[in-house]
Amino acid sequence: MGVTPDQRTRRRVLRAVGATAAIGGLGVGSSAAQNGQDGQSGQGDDGVDSPYTATYRDTIGSVVLVTVSGPRGGGGLGSGFVIDEQHVVTNNHVVQSATEGGVELQFSNEEWRTASIVATDPYSDLAVLRVEELPDGASGLSIVDREPAIGQEVLVLGNPLGLDASISQGIVSGVDRVLPSPVGFSIPAAIQTDASVNPGNSGGPLVSLEGEVLGVVFAGADQTIGFAISSRLANRVIPALIEDGTYEHPFLGVGVQPVVPDIAEAVGLESATGVLVTEVVPNAPADGVLQPAVPTRPGSGDVIVAIDGEEVQNQSQLLSYLALETSPGDTVELTVVRDGEQESVEVTLETRPESQLPQTPIPGTPGERPPTEP
Missing domain, CATH: 2.40.10.120 (Thrombin, subunit H)
Known part of the structure; x- marks a missing residue:
């Protein structure tokens, strides 16, 4: 045939x-x-x-x-x-x-x-x-x-x-x-x-x-x-x-990671919740406002536990809030745990800078993702 x-x-x-x-x-x-x-x-x-x-x-x-x-x-x-x-x-x-x-x-x-x-x-x-x-x-x-x-x-x-x-x-x-x-x-x-x-x-x-x-x-x-x-x-x-012809994404300028029990104990949290700030991008909105963790100092670094009064349990919640509830120019209130004490800080978001990375094929497995930079 x-x-x-x-x-x-x-x-x-x-x-x-x-x-x-x-x-x-x-x-x-x-x-x-x-x-x-x-x-x-x-x-x-x-x-x-x-x-x-x-x-x-x-x-x-x-x-x-x-x-x-x-x-x-x-x-x-x-x-x-x-x-x-x-x-x-x-x-x-x-x-x-x-x-x-x-x-x-x-x-x-x-x-x-x-x-x-x-x-x-x-x-x-x-x-x-x-x-x-x-x-x-x-x-x-x-x-x-x-x-x-x-x-x-x-x-x-x-x-x-x-x-x-x-x-x-x-x-x-x-x-x-x-x-x-x-x-x-x-x-x-x-x-x-x-x-x-x-x-x-x-x-x-x-x-x-x-x-x-x-x-x-x-x-x-x-x-x-x-x-x-x-x-x-x-x-x-x-x-x-x-x-x-374009969309402006809000930009905070931090790298974060989930708080696991060891981190929670080191920073003085009663439970493993929130996200630890691991990096602050130079000249970003968070620069000078948030403190990143220092690898040689256990317990250092801010843990973000809320944004505008909304509890942050993990990085997905922080990313979703920024993407769906904020815009460049907005000022957000972050509740952080710093040196064992809870306090509030304000950050005015900016427009996400143009990525310097080339557009590459999307990984076949979505778990293969780059570090988060809200």
């Missing part, structure tokens, strides 16, 4: 996946949409009584395959979703290698559109694309401004392994996760799910059964661990990218 071009494409994609780290974006050798064209044919019988089927029908028309043409014939593919009459959201790492005019979108009805990049934010790994005219059936999905409940059922929509208009189901396994970004700063407040996430899912929506976007799919670590950028962070970043 002969092999069609489409069959050859599927085999190439599946062979390539075997050597690809399990991050959401999938690198390929050309900008063509080399995927199985089975989005509409797999939508099922209208008589099927399933909440997953209903959500799929209501949302899949707004989910796109993002294909990218890069320099020297390189490129990649990922996913994205429509948020209004002109704009599509995806990951920065999906489109960062695109040349001018090198982003094409395919909708689930097989229609294609050329997209332009409005703006990108490598720190949150988000990007906004513009499309001049959406096809029929592609309407904006709603990005909610709340944290999902652990155990809540969720769906991942997108193009895993380049197979378009796919759906996987799971639950929210955790919230307030800290993920690596390719530019050295961590991405806070992320969502963990056991819904299947594979190369090609990057930039697609993580949705509730009501079809609301809870997060933007970011990466997968293995068969039962996937991650999405929080809708709460996306709702801060995306409007700014559309209106201003």
Whole structure:
């Protein structure tokens, strides 16, 4: 039996996946949409009584395959979703290698559109694309401004392994996760799910059964661990990218580590809670206000136990508060334990300086992250 071009494409994609780290974006050798064209044919019988089927029908028309043409014939593919009459959201790492005019979108009805990049934010790994005219059936999905409940059922929509208009189901396994970004700063407040996430899912929506976007799919670590950028962070970043072309992240300028029992005993804490300041960036807002630990002096260094009256038990809580509740120019009150005594200090946040690190591929395992610098 002969092999069609489409069959050859599927085999190439599946062979390539075997050597690809399990991050959401999938690198390929050309900008063509080399995927199985089975989005509409797999939508099922209208008589099927399933909440997953209903959500799929209501949302899949707004989910796109993002294909990218890069320099020297390189490129990649990922996913994205429509948020209004002109704009599509995806990951920065999906489109960062695109040349001018090198982003094409395919909708689930097989229609294609050329997209332009409005703006990108490598720190949150988000990007906004513009499309001049959406096809029929592609309407904006709603990005909610709340944290999902652990155990809540969720769906991942997108193009895993380049197979378009796919759906996987799971639950929210955790919230307030800290993920690596390719530019050295961590991405806070992320969502963990056991819904299947594979190369090609990057930039697609993580949705509730009501079809609301809870997060933007970011990466997968293995068969039962996937991650999405929080809708709460996306709702801060995306409007700014559309209106201003950039988003200014708040910057405190410290390195921290969790307080373990040995540290708690050394600094005079009754329980192991808070974060120990291990580094203060020169000329940063915290410079001269917070005191870092000195390795040769056990018990030295400030332990941050609260910010603006909100308890800080770990670095995830500190990062999430800074990312979701503050902006450059805000003055925050930090409650610290210093030399065994609790006191309050004030720090005025600044705009995060441009990273001096090159944009590197996102590690396949989100546990491989650089030191935190809120």
